[in-house]
Amino acid sequence: xxxxxxxxxxxxxxxNKTRTILSMLGIIIGVSTxxxxxxxxxxxxxxxxxQFQGLSANSILVMAMRGKTESSKLKTxxxxxxxxxxxxxxxxTAVIQENMAVSFESExxxxxxxxxxNNYFEMSNIEIDKGRLISEEDMDNNEKAAVLGSGxxxxxxxxxxxxxxxNIKINGKTIEVIGIVKETGRSMxxxxxxxxxxxxxxxxxxxxxxxxxxIMIFTIADDVENIEIASKEIVSSLRxxxxxxxxxxDDFRIMDAGAMVGxxxxxxxxxxxxxxxxxxxxxxxxxIGIMNVMFVTVAERTKEIGIAKAIGGKRGDILSQFLLESVxxxxxxxxxxxxxxxSVIFIFRNTELITLAPSLxxxxxxFSFSVLVGVFFGFxxxxxxxxxxxxxxxxxx
Amino acid sequence: xxxxxSNIRLFNVSKRYGAKxxxxxxxxxxxxxxxxxxxxxxxxxxxxxxxxxxxxxPLTDGEYFLDGENIGEVRDDxxxxxxxxxxxxxxxxxxxxxxxxxxLKNVALPALYAGTEKGIREEKATSLxxxxxxxxxxxxxxxxxxxxxxxxxxxxxxxxxNPDIILADxxxxxxxxxxxxxxxxxxxxxKKKNKTIIMVTHTAExxxxxxxxxxxxxxxxxxxxxxxxxxx
Numbered sequence: 001x002x003x004x005x006x007x008x009x010x011x012x013x014x015x016n017k018t019r020t021i022l023s024m025l026g027i028i029i030g031v032s033t034x035x036x037x038x039x040x041x042x043x044x045x046x047x048x049x050x051q052f053q054g055l056s057a058n059s060i061l062v063m064a065m066r067g068k069t070e071s072s073k074l075k076t077x078x079x080x081x082x083x084x085x086x087x088x089x090x091x092x093t094a095v096i097q098e099n100m101a102v103s104f105e106s107e108x109x110x111x112x113x114x115x116x117x118n119n120y121f122e123m124s125n126i127e128i129d130k131g132r133l134i135s136e137e138d139m140d141n142n143e144k145a146a147v148l149g150s151g152x153x154x155x156x157x158x159x160x161x162x163x164x165x166x167n168i169k170i171n172g173k174t175i176e177v178i179g180i181v182k183e184t185g186r187s188m189x190x191x192x193x194x195x196x197x198x199x200x201x202x203x204x205x206x207x208x209x210x211x212x213x214x215i216m217i218f219t220i221a222d223d224v225e226n227i228e229i230a231s232k233e234i235v236s237s238l239r240x241x242x243x244x245x246x247x248x249x250d251d252f253r254i255m256d257a258g259a260m261v262g263x264x265x266x267x268x269x270x271x272x273x274x275x276x277x278x279x280x281x282x283x284x285x286x287x288i289g290i291m292n293v294m295f296v297t298v299a300e301r302t303k304e305i306g307i308a309k310a311i312g313g314k315r316g317d318i319l320s321q322f323l324l325e326s327v328x329x330x331x332x333x334x335x336x337x338x339x340x341x342x343s344v345i346f347i348f349r350n351t352e353l354i355t356l357a358p359s360l361x362x363x364x365x366x367f368s369f370s371v372l373v374g375v376f377f378g379f380x381x382x383x384x385x386x387x388x389x390x391x392x393x394x395x396x397x
Numbered sequence: 398x399x400x401x402x403s404n405i406r407l408f409n410v411s412k413r414y415g416a417k418x419x420x421x422x423x424x425x426x427x428x429x430x431x432x433x434x435x436x437x438x439x440x441x442x443x444x445x446x447x448x449x450x451x452x453x454x455p456l457t458d459g460e461y462f463l464d465g466e467n468i469g470e471v472r473d474d475x476x477x478x479x480x481x482x483x484x485x486x487x488x489x490x491x492x493x494x495x496x497x498x499x500x501l502k503n504v505a506l507p508a509l510y511a512g513t514e515k516g517i518r519e520e521k522a523t524s525l526x527x528x529x530x531x532x533x534x535x536x537x538x539x540x541x542x543x544x545x546x547x548x549x550x551x552x553x554x555x556x557x558x559n560p561d562i563i564l565a566d567x568x569x570x571x572x573x574x575x576x577x578x579x580x581x582x583x584x585x586x587x588k589k590k591n592k593t594i595i596m597v598t599h600t601a602e603x604x605x606x607x608x609x610x611x612x613x614x615x616x617x618x619x620x621x622x623x624x625x626x627x628x629x
Contacts, residue, residue, distance in 0.1 A: 312482020
């Protein structure tokens with residue numbers, strides 16, 4: 001019985017193809033949006049996780065004040081000041097960062113250039129794949145030596161090519177490749193670590209990036225419990241080093257790992273919330289569209305309802321037929337929305353534009369919402385149809 | 398008239414819309430297997446009476462006994478739908494078939510509402526269509542059928558649940574005279590099968606097939622036992 005009524009609902013929808021497609025559009029857009037929202041949300045979460053992966057809970061990051069890099073007195077040597085003066089900091093390393101064109105013979109590309117200290121790799125859990133890492137001697141002698149991220153090596157060199165010992169050019173300067181690190185899948189700031197070239201920061205600052213490059217100092221507190229006191233020690237030692245008077249504000253800012261991850265996650269969650277609100281509004285509007293279409297359908301088929309009642313159709317039969325029509329309509333819209341949403345994710349996930357991660361929850365919620373919209377907005381028109389007076393319905397044309 | 402053998406018995410039935418009476422104090426008995434024609438001018442209340450007998454309209458006053466049961470006060474949709482589905486078959490002037498469904502599915506629709514299994518209802522529908530010689534039109538949509546064929550489909554639909562009562566509202570009104578005669582011959586066959594037929598008509602040519610004629614005027618049955626001299 002129900003199967004036959006579903007078949008009749010489908011036949012009725014197929015009889016008005018244009019109207020059916022137009023009324024499904026809202027649902028299609030709504031469900032696609034829900035799926036995209038979840039993919040963006042998951043993607044943002046993944047991006048946050050990737051960015052802060054390897055960052056231990058007792059990490060503290062020191063950066064120049066936002067937008068004041070040039071006026072800040074923060075310098076790479078401050079890492080040593082921090083280690084020497086802060087009792088609760090066990091290690092610190094300075095990183096300077098900029099994006100630049102890197103070339104090898106005819107191959108080139110733009111990569112993140114990271115000027116690092118020799119202890120950076122150990123602190124960031126980056127392991128060597130081929131050759132060697134930057135040593136203390138490289139630092140002391142300002143060696144023109146580079147360690148490549150796996151992505152840089154893949155872009156500039158052939159698969160089986162001997163890379164170690166080759167000279168690459170950065171900003172016109174010739175630098176020798178001394179090592180390649182293993183793939184990390186992580187990023188720092190806007191740059192992927194795999195798409196970065198690591199240089200001794202003394203040489204990088206002097207010869208390539210200059211003193212205006214963005215400076216960060218990674219520090220590790222001796223215990224998670226001591227994050228707060230260690231942060232205070234950093235502030236105090238850097239204010240002394242930068243000779244700031246009491247009336248002057250800090251020319252650097254400090255973020256601990258928890259605050260960094262929390263802020264990034266909050267931003268990702270806020271974005272998801274906004275997009276979810278857009279998806280909810282789209283679904284609401286599409287639901288009203290379906291309701292409108294169902295009212296038109298009921299009005300058009302009033303006579304049919306009268307006949308159905310005359311030949312023994314019960315209110316429940318009429319109600320379920322019209323309700324099924326709106327549910328089938330929204331379900332088909334939901335399925336198309338899932339296909340389109342996932343196609344969009346598939347297309348954009350391999351681009352640099354946005355990080356997207358397909359989400360099963362997104363698909364389930366999107367589809368459930370489409371069915372819910374069909375039931376909710378189809379119910380009133382169906383109820384109205386089922387309550388029509390059979391004689392009045394039979395008289396209508 | 399012997400009321401015990403009555404299939405349908407109305408006692409002082411009235412139907413009022415606001416202050417205006419469409420039916421006023423109509424009393425009649427229709428026996429099982431009787432073929433009755435309702436005649437009268439337009440607006441005299443023939444169709445209203447047919448709709449009341451067919452449980453499509455609630456009556457305002459009076460009593461309505463169907464097979465001895467007083468159903469005049471029944472307002473429950475489920476019961477009324479059950480009566481219309483199982484005990485009555487409707488035939489309309491404009492056929493009122495579902496344009497999206499094939500002839501076979503139109504015939505089988507009341508059985509679908511009755512909850513009959515697909516195989517059984519389609520077998521019944523095919524057999525009924527065979528009995529009125531339209532089995533070769535089973536897969537056609539109503540728009541692909543002639544008026545006479547559509548009315549036969551409609552007759553088959555009215556018979557699918559094997560009801561005792563057939564209610565026909567101007568069944569030949571939209572047909573040419575040849576098709577009209579063919580439909581009336583089917584009605585005679587139904588009468589022979591002991592079906593009670595109540596038919597609204599304007600024309601004496603059609604009414605002459607009935608056992609008796611109930612004449613109506615201004616919502617009242619002025620003569621409910623008229624017989625035409627020339628019969629079929």
